Amino acid sequence: MLMATTPATAREAERILSAAAVGAGLPETALAAAVLDASRGKPVPARPERALRQAVHTARTPDPAPSSASGPYLMPLREDAEKALGRFFETRLRLTAAPADPETRRAFEDSLFTLCILMAQPCASEALHEAVQYSES
Known part of the structure; x- marks a missing residue:
């Protein structure tokens, strides 16, 4: 589900799901079930949804470019x-x-x-x- 909605590779989707589960304080399976339920029209509880949005945002935000002085x-x-x-x-x-x-x-x-x-x-x-x-x- 995450691969289709974010878009992400399987590995990225797994990292996003893991980060969101940690952020929500839930097991990955529970968060994955909530994502699947959301695809079927069932609302996701607020805490897991917030954690998932934050994890997707973090995954999509590029790392700051290293400064030109960073390499010797x-x-x-x-x-x-x-x-x-x-x-x-x-x-x-x-x-x-x-x-x-x-x-x-x-x-x-x-x-x-x-x-x-x-x-x-x-x-x-x-x-x-x-x-x-x-x-x-």
């Missing part, structure tokens, strides 16, 4: 970041043209790894995003 890492030279981005986009185009070529895939993955190292990000999408932002600023 040095930024690369802008030219190096731009060169790594250029290599990434070049290898991505080559991979699109020849997806089965293992050498092209290796070059693409190497360019992603280079971006991750340069931007000190463990996730490739975050490294790419940060490199684009850094080169545009």
